[in-house]
Every structure is written in C-alpha cells, then in structure tokens.
Amino acid sequence: MSEPIELQQINGKLVFCVDALVFDTQALNEDKPIIPTGVGKLGLLCDDLRAIRKRGDSTLIAQFYELVIPGTILTEHVFKGLQRPLRTDGNSKADENVLVYTRKPSYDAVWAGGRQGRPRRIDAPPSRVLTVLVRPNDNRHRKDYPQIDGWINHWAWVDEDQALPHASSNWVDRYNMKLWSKEEAK
Numbered sequence: 001m002s003e004p005i006e007l008q009q010i011n012g013k014l015v016f017c018v019d020a021l022v023f024d025t026q027a028l029n030e031d032k033p034i035i036p037t038g039v040g041k042l043g044l045l046c047d048d049l050r051a052i053r054k055r056g057d058s059t060l061i062a063q064f065y066e067l068v069i070p071g072t073i074l075t076e077h078v079f080k081g082l083q084r085p086l087r088t089d090g091n092s093k094a095d096e097n098v099l100v101y102t103r104k105p106s107y108d109a110v111w112a113g114g115r116q117g118r119p120r121r122i123d124a125p126p127s128r129v130l131t132v133l134v135r136p137n138d139n140r141h142r143k144d145y146p147q148i149d150g151w152i153n154h155w156a157w158v159d160e161d162q163a164l165p166h167a168s169s170n171w172v173d174r175y176n177m178k179l180w181s182k183e184e185a186k
Contacts, residue, residue, distance in 0.1 A: 005069060007046070011144050014046035016064075020072040020101065022149040023179070025136060028080065028097070033179055040149035042072060042134055058111030060155070062119035063130075066109035068155050072132055075101040076166035076183070081176025082133075099150065100175060101132040104166045108157070128157040129166055 006017040022040030044064070052060050079100040105124055112120040134150040141148075159169035168174055 016044045017041045018069050018072050042150045042152050043148040044152040062109040062111040066119045074103055076103045078180045079175035080179045099134040102129050102167050104129045125157050127160050129160045131158050
C-alpha cells in the first residue's frame, strides 16, 4: 500500500478517513457550481469494509487501499446528484445530494494472495474513469461524527466521457450538475 492509512476511533466506531476536497454544506444546497472550502475528511466505517470482505469482493478492498485512499484528493471533477433514485439512511431522496468525485488513475488494483495477501497494481482499464460516490455528512450524523465531511458509499470504474476528459460518460444525463472541475478552477 502506497499511502498511510488513517483510522480514527469516533464514538466507539473505527472510521477510515480519506483526504478530499470538501464543500460548504449550505452552498451545496444552492445547486450551482462552487469552489471547495478546502481539504477535509471523507469516511468509510471499518464495519462497511468488513462487510465488503465478507461478500468476497477483494477487488473493491484493493481499490479502496490503492485508489480511493491515496487518490480521492486528486479528483478532477465533482458532480452533484444522480439521475436515478437512491434511498439510503432513511432518505428517499438521497440521490439529490450525492457527490461524485471522478478522476483517471494510471493503474487499477486487485487483491493477490488470499486472506494474507495484499493489493497488487495492474493496468487501468482503457477509456475508463474511477468514480467515488459520497454522501455529505448531514445534520443527522454531524453531531456523532463532526470530523467527517462526507461518507464514501461506493466506487467503480465507468466509461470516460469523450468531450470532458476524466469525467463519467454522459455526465450531463447521469448527474444533476457539474459542481466543480479542476481545469476550470485554474
């Protein structure tokens, strides 16, 4: 693994903490492009990673260690809102607030060596980008996890858009809006 792993114990729960650009919660509600407020922490409960392991999806674990932890800070674009229904944590309109961080890493990762193994880097899939879906840490969980700015829900490789490098294909139809782009922020 290339980056040190940051684990914090918060209210009796172990949380993996990932550096990422974060946005003001109030400004997110205005549905217009905004600039990040700085670098903050995205969280993934250790229990959630254990559940992934129990399902036998070792590739997701390798990708978390090798791509999500060290690379989310390198995001090229952040989109807001999914153009499909999502219910999570009791919120039937969770799709409206999801943030999607995208970038094009130069490698992928798989798990090699069974239970005692470790992540192994392989070639990145061609013409694909990595997406990390994040749910902002809203008022419901903010008091219990004040250090966490958002919760990592999922990550996956998807086809790359032909017109906007480092973005998901058909992002205009896939997401409600482009919130931020590194290139535009220069």
